[in-house]
Each structure stands twice: as structure tokens, then as C-alpha cells.
Amino acid sequence: xxxxxxxxxxxxxxxxxxxxxxxxxxxxxxxxxxxxxxxxxxxxxxxxxxxxxxxxxxxxxxxxxxxxxxxxxxxxxxxxxxxxxxxxxxxxxxxxxxxxxxxxxxxxxxxxxxxxxxxxxxxxxxxxxxxxxxxxxxxxxxxxxxxxxxxxxxxxxxxxxxxxxxxxxxxxxxxxxxxxxxxxxxxxxxxxxxxxxxxxxxxxxxxxxxxxxxxxxxxxxxxxxxxxxxxxxxxxxxxxxxxxxxxxxxxxxxxxxxxxxxxxxxxx
Amino acid sequence: xxxxxxxxxxxxxxxxxxxxxxxxxxxxxxxxxxxxxxxxxxxxxxxxxxxxxxxxxxxxxxxxxxxxxxxxxxxxxxxx
Numbered sequence: 199x200x201x202x203x204x205x206x207x208x209x210x211x212x213x214x215x216x217x218x219x220x221x222x223x224x225x226x227x228x229x230x231x232x233x234x235x236x237x238x239x240x241x242x243x244x245x246x247x248x249x250x251x252x253x254x255x256x257x258x259x260x261x262x263x264x265x266x267x268x269x270x271x272x273x274x275x276x277x278x279x280x281x282x283x284x285x286x287x288x289x290x291x292x293x294x295x296x297x298x299x300x301x302x303x304x305x306x307x308x309x310x311x312x313x314x315x316x317x318x319x320x321x322x323x324x325x326x327x328x329x330x331x332x333x334x335x336x337x338x339x340x341x342x343x344x345x346x347x348x349x350x351x352x353x354x355x356x357x358x359x360x361x362x363x364x365x366x367x368x369x370x371x372x373x374x375x376x377x378x379x380x381x382x383x384x385x386x387x388x389x390x391x392x393x394x395x396x397x398x399x400x401x402x403x404x405x406x407x408x409x410x411x412x413x414x415x416x417x418x419x420x421x422x423x424x425x426x427x428x429x430x431x432x433x434x435x436x437x438x439x440x441x442x443x444x445x446x447x448x449x450x451x452x453x454x455x456x457x458x459x460x461x462x463x464x465x466x
Numbered sequence: 467x468x469x470x471x472x473x474x475x476x477x478x479x480x481x482x483x484x485x486x487x488x489x490x491x492x493x494x495x496x497x498x499x500x501x502x503x504x505x506x507x508x509x510x511x512x513x514x515x516x517x518x519x520x521x522x523x524x525x526x527x528x529x530x531x532x533x534x535x536x537x538x539x540x541x542x543x544x545x546x
Contacts, residue, residue: 206490207486213492214485214492216523221496
């Protein structure tokens with residue numbers, strides 16, 4: 199296939215990279231990535247993956263844009279208040295890169311729909327704001343063998359890890375069960391410094407691009423956390439656990455159930 | 467005297483400035499097999515000062531570079 203001049207110019211800074219090149223850019227164009235959550239983390243992920251030329255991007259979020267989102271969810275603008283977040287995100291992604299396919303899912307992720315939604319994606323980015331859904335994404339991706347990036351932020355702190363199912367430690371190898379309801383405050387209760395959403399989301403976007411192009415070493419078997427007040431980054435080595443309930447030798451979690459206090463219960 | 471080399475492909479990059487001349491060089495190299503030879507015609511100055519070095523850094527071999535009558539350079543690159 200002859201690549202157009204516009205294509206080569208748009209992606210020239212990728213193509214110039216020895217590790218990416220023309221071949222890597224073609225892999226990005228053929229790739230399908232699902233972003234779960236069009237909030238603080240999903241916003242930079244959506245913008246950077248769209249800019250990078252990831253050919254098919256799915257984005258899932260049930261919510262509408264609210265005024266309090268705009269302090270950190272940079273894909274949404276003041277004019278978008280009241281609009282579905284997925285539509286707002288899609289509009290900006292296509293404005294950056296009109297040739298993409300952006301699929302929107304204005305829904306919650308739950309046991310009943312996650313398998314169907316994630317099927318066919320090459321990589322999933324977890325940008326959700328609650329523990330039950332983080333565990334659900336982990337379990338479903340492990341069962342389906344789909345690599346994903348876990349990410350979470352609160353106040354001045356962020357943490358992320360990349361999971362290659364069957365190869366590297368999964369989220370449940372590290373954290374067995376969701377914390378009790380209300381044990382960990384949400385962003386809406388505790389607050390979050392807006393820019394750290396960008397710090398963490400861009401790490402997740404980078405991991406997605408690395409996975410697709412095969413460049414470098416993924417953040418697997420490692421939990422990366424940072425504290426923005428001290429601006430310290432810490433890497434903790436983690437290991438796959440043989441007795442992990444989902445990716446271990448004898449898994450006890452073999453089908454998905456919605457945890458208590460799942461976001462699906464929040465449906466009015 | 468060098469043996470005359472026959473290029474497997476040639477790309478005229480006269481008038482194409484940095485870094486797009488390198489992008490096109492990489493596009494042409496990507497079409498070739500290992501060991502095949504690409505000829506690129508680069509402008510004098512920054513283009514010829516940069517593109518061959520970048521190709522070299524990526525592991526390709528610069529076989530020759532020769533200035534032409536119009537001051538542009540014909541550069542032969544063997545793909546790694």
C-alpha cells in the first residue's frame with residue numbers, strides 16, 4: 199500500500215523513531231484499543247491514542263459531562279456540560295484525527311456485558327473510578343486473554359501496572375479483593391489534583407502504544423506509584439501468584455459476578 | 467575505483483527538507499529487503515549532513531555519497 203504524503207507527515211515523528219518506523223505506525227493503524235472511562239484518566243488516553251493514529255478506539259462511560267469534571271477531564275469542554283461523555287470525547291478525538299473509527303458505549307460495565315464489549319479489542323485501558331469495576335476489568339481481561347493497563351489516582355497519588363494475562367501478575371495477584379465499600383474515598387469525596395490525571399493517563403497511553411508496537415519493556419510485574427507532592431516515583435516488583443483466584447493454577451473465580459456496590463447498582 | 471553499484475530503488479528528495487527527507491528515506495527502505503540498495507538524492511547542506519548519518523545510526527550501510535552537477539548528492543544506502 200502506498201502511504202499518502204499527509205499520512206507520512208502526520209506520523210513523521212513516530213516514523214522517525216527507529217523502534218517505531220513505518221511498520222510500527224501501520225501496527226497502530228490496525229490496532230483496536232478500548233478505553234473504559236471517559237474521565238480524568240480516559241481523557242488523556244483518548245487524546246493521545248487518537249493523535250497516535252490507533253485505528254479503532256472504543257470508549258465507554260455512562261455519565262454526562264458535569265462542571266466539576268472540567269478541572270481534570272481535559273477531553274471535555276465547557277460547552278459539553280450535559281452531553282454524554284463518550285460523545286464529547288469522540289468529537290475531540292475525531293477533530294484531532296478524522297480517519298479513526300471511534301466506537302462509543304454509553305453504559306456501565308458489568309458482569310453481564312463486559313465479555314461482549316471487550317471481545318475483539320487488542321488492549322484495554324482501565325480508567326474507572328471504582329474498585330468493583332477495576333476487579334471486573336481484571337477478571338474479564340484475564341479470562342479473555344486481553345492485555346490491559348490498570349490505573350488509579352486520588353488526591354496527589356497515582357498507581358499503574360500493565361497486565362499480560364497468563365504471563366505477568368494480574369491485579370488480583372496483588373490485591374485479592376476490592377476494599378470494603380467506603381474504606382477508600384472516591385475522587386468526589388477526597389479530591390484530586392487535576393494534572394495528576396494527565397501524569398497517570400499518559401503513562402497508560404504510553405503502555406498501550408508500547409504494547410501495540412512492541413517497543414520497549416512493559417510495566418508488567420511492577421506496580422508504579424507516584425506522589426506528586428514529593429514528586430517521587432516508586433516501582434514495586436510484584437510476582438504472579440500461583441494461588442491467584444483468577445490467574446492461578448486452580449482459579450476459584452471462573453465466572454464473573456457483579457461485586458456488591460457495583461456501579462451497575464447505581465443505575466437509577 | 468569503486469565498482470559501480472546499481473540501486474534497487476531510487477528516490478529523488480530534492481527540495482524535501484528535514485525531517486521529511488528522512489521519513490521518505492525510511493519509507494523507501496521499508497519496501498526493500500535486507501541487503502538491497504536504495505539511492506536517495508538529497509540537497510546539499512542540512513539534508514546530506516543529516517540523512518546518511520541517521521540511516522547509519524539505524525544500522526544501514528552508507529555505500530557512497532557523490533555530489534552531482536546541481537550540487538545535490540546521490541547517496542547509496544544498503545539496507546540492514
